[in-house]
Amino acid sequence: MQFSDLVFVAGGGGIGSVLRWLVGKLVKEQGPSGFPWSTVLINVTGAFVIGLLSVLFSVEWHDRYGSLLNAGVLTGILGGYTTFSTMQLDAAKLYHSGSPGKTVGYLLGSVVLGILAAGAGAQLARLAG
Template sequence: MAQVLLVGFAGGLGTVARYVVGLWAAKTLGTGFPYGTLLVNVAGCFLMSFIAELALSTALIPPTLRLTLATGFLGGFTTYSSFNQETTHLLRQPAWLTGAANLGVTLVGCFVAGLLGLALAKRIALLV
């Protein structure tokens, strides 16, 4: 039961963090492109790879913390459904170039961020 509460609490924090990033991105970068969703998804991919690798290759992240961070916080923080809705909306406007840019930048950015998170975790694991 404690794990369920931890995941739920962390998910709530992740959701609030996603909302705050979205507000910041809209205010700072504008609303012509879904920057907030892109930022949380790229950051989330980096963090998910980083946490998973450290948890699997070291004792720095125990199983309950991994569950809390990965399933809870990052589950609430990242948002594929928003990415899908925003991209579909752009393509239906039709803002083809912006929609295609969102699709490409998100897919490549998240993939690269995941690789970078994995690489950083592997370096840290070698030091432990």
């Protein structure tokens, strides 16, 4: 690890966090149903982009930290943009609001949509590539 790696991850993380905040503000923190649509949108679009870029950058899962491009974009920007912790907080809020079914649907739906989005991004890169 070199200092430049830290700079790229930190800079990318800052950019990704600002993007997440902007998307959250645009979508509104929660839709009219009280469902956390902005978190779903952020995590699914982030999964799509990381799937796409992982193929375009030829990055294997064990190699994510290899280059400044990977560190800055995949770990930094996309790591700052996507948000596992907010998804968990949203699930806890849904559960405590008396919606256990909505909570399970939210968690399962988020994970399944994320996997499908990452796969679609990777497939799109392969087709384009």
